[in-house]
Amino acid sequence: MYRPLSRRHFLSTVAVVSAAGILAACSDEGDQPSAETPAPAEQPAAQSTPAPGAATKAPEAAGTVDMAKLLEPGPIPDMMLGKADAPVTIVEYASMTCPHCAHFHETTLPELKTKYIDTGKARLILREFPFDPRAEAGFMLARCSKDNYFPMVNVLFQQQRTWASAENARDALLQIAKLAGFTQQSFEACLTDQKLLDDIRAVRTRGEQEFKVDSTPTFFINGKQYKGALSIDEMSAIIDGML
Numbered sequence: 001m002y003r004p005l006s007r008r009h010f011l012s013t014v015a016v017v018s019a020a021g022i023l024a025a026c027s028d029e030g031d032q033p034s035a036e037t038p039a040p041a042e043q044p045a046a047q048s049t050p051a052p053g054a055a056t057k058a059p060e061a062a063g064t065v066d067m068a069k070l071l072e073p074g075p076i077p078d079m080m081l082g083k084a085d086a087p088v089t090i091v092e093y094a095s096m097t098c099p100h101c102a103h104f105h106e107t108t109l110p111e112l113k114t115k116y117i118d119t120g121k122a123r124l125i126l127r128e129f130p131f132d133p134r135a136e137a138g139f140m141l142a143r144c145s146k147d148n149y150f151p152m153v154n155v156l157f158q159q160q161r162t163w164a165s166a167e168n169a170r171d172a173l174l175q176i177a178k179l180a181g182f183t184q185q186s187f188e189a190c191l192t193d194q195k196l197l198d199d200i201r202a203v204r205t206r207g208e209q210e211f212k213v214d215s216t217p218t219f220f221i222n223g224k225q226y227k228g229a230l231s232i233d234e235m236s237a238i239i240d241g242m243l
């Protein structure tokens with residue numbers, strides 16, 4: 001669990017890397033590469049490739065949750081892609097410094113959006129599950145982008161190796177934020193917004209306590225839980241079985 005940080009402590013933690021570095025982990029276990037030396041082109045665990053023409057089998061769900069409870073309003077409004085009345089709801093818990101989350105957003109989400117979200121068959125709700133202060137800062141900047149939340153998330157995932165492993169993460173994030181229209185003043189105001197930080201941490205705490213999320217990415221698809229960066233074929237097998 002996190003200990004609350006003062007505004008000064010939070011900003012300095014984002015700006016300065018300790019000698020040990022900050023983990024860019026997809027869990028709290030500390031068995032992932034550090035942000036200082038990320039593994040090259042890290043991929044999710046290898047999976048068997050189906051024979052040509054064979055349909056991908058939907059992965060086994062890790063469990064189920066009450067969908068009504070999952071969709072109850074949390075400490076901060078949910079950010080969503082797609083139509084609210086889509087028959088399939090995907091809730092993703094992610095960390096901005098998680099390489100597996102970046103892999104999903106770069107390789108699976110574009111096709112998922114084209115095939116299911118843009119056609120009204122599914123919607124995606126992204127919930128913050130930061131593992132470290134850098135991930136918190138990334139999500140704070142995305143929230144401060146307001147209507148550009150998802151474009152900012154996409155850019156931060158695409159540039160993850162740049163800012164998550166930078167010696168001075170604050171300067172690296174500032175350069176990205178400026179391209180998104182932030183000024184020095186609005187950047188500083190965003191990263192010292194204690195209420196926003198508390199709200200993002202509360203999203204993580206709720207995910208841990210109520211829905212037993214302990215790694216990222218974790219997906220709940222119509223209440224069924226799946227862990228790991230699912231491929232588009234796996235997503236399709238799950239979603240098609242629900243339509």
